[in-house]
Amino acid sequence: MKKFNYKDIFINKHVAISRAISMVENNDSQVAKFYDKIYKYSNEPVRIGVTGPPGAGKSTLVDKLISCFINDNKSVGVVAIDPSSPFSGGALLGDRVRMSKYSENNNVYIRSMGNRGDLGGLSRKAQEVGDILAASGKDIIIFETVGVGQAEHDIVNAADFTIVVLVPESGDEVQLMKAGIIEIADLFVINKSDRPGSKRIERTLVDILHAVSTEDGFIPDVMSSVATTGVGVKQIFDKIIRNIQLFDESGQLEKRRLRRYKNRIKALVVEKLEGIFWDLNRRRLFKNITSSIDSVANPPNSVVRKLLLNFDKEVK
Ligand SMILES: Nc1nc2c(ncn2[C@@H]2O[C@H](COP(=O)(O)OP(=O)(O)OP(=O)(O)O)[C@@H](O)[C@H]2O)c(=O)[nH]1
Ligand SMILES: [Mg+2]
Known part of the structure; x- marks a missing residue:
């Protein structure tokens, strides 16, 4: 095997990126040797989180968004996180199919990560994988995760902008409130809006969002899509770009980055202590x-x- 040179990450060599990511996944001791050097170059891209219930169409939507970014001359790195899956490194079948679509494209890198049963650490590792992709020069980093329990909250800690994908069947007011997603979304997408009930859940969500007051008065938009055909995706893309720009201008983006940074420190302390303890x-x-x-x-x-x-x- 060719010797690993972390500097190859900076020139977007996908083979080196893959090696570095595997090292992060395996807690390889070599990571410590290059991580700080790449971290310095990892703060430029915007990090977008996409979360939602299993099968909501997150991957299909992300796939369509990737095309929008490419058309906009932006490169994209995707980290697909499935905490319930023991697989890693792209072993999930659906993800493998979409990864192969871009395997020749140097402007797109998709990696899926599962939970190999190790104690926590998945969210920390996902962020470090995001750093590697960022250091390789990707303009946008997307974290995609199945919204089960803690996962959607972890994504908020990893992202500057969070999209929650729901489907017409995602439930009534009580279910939506209980799901704990109201607080985390910057943008809601009702996907599979080709199915009945899409307008109803859209209205319910809008009502809830107007009733729940947030600190800064920001009310997330509710949009709809049919990710399989691409209906609504361009509008969603434009909205994402516009909102991120607004966040940037208002200082919100910087605030979130700082919060993200501080949360990472806290999580690292817990992980380190746990490691020493046990x-x-x-x-x-x-x-x-x-x-x-x-x-x-x-x-x-x-x-x-x-x-x-x-x-x-x-x-x-
Ligand atoms: N009818 C309809 N089907 C869709 C739509 N978007 C996605 N699907 C289908 O829904 C299924 C799940 O889509 P995925 O994109 O894999 O969903 P996901 O949220 O990434 O799923 P997990 O990663 O397993 O949680 C696939 O069979 C898609 O073809 C849509 O807008 N309408
Ligand atoms: Mg998926």
């Missing part, structure tokens, strides 16, 4: 203590105290 000794201790427990009578904190004993000295 060393071999402590994993053994945990097993020893808990294997003899045959009742839930004692408060969990009593065990935690035993585990934490002397930990403060270790991290100093």
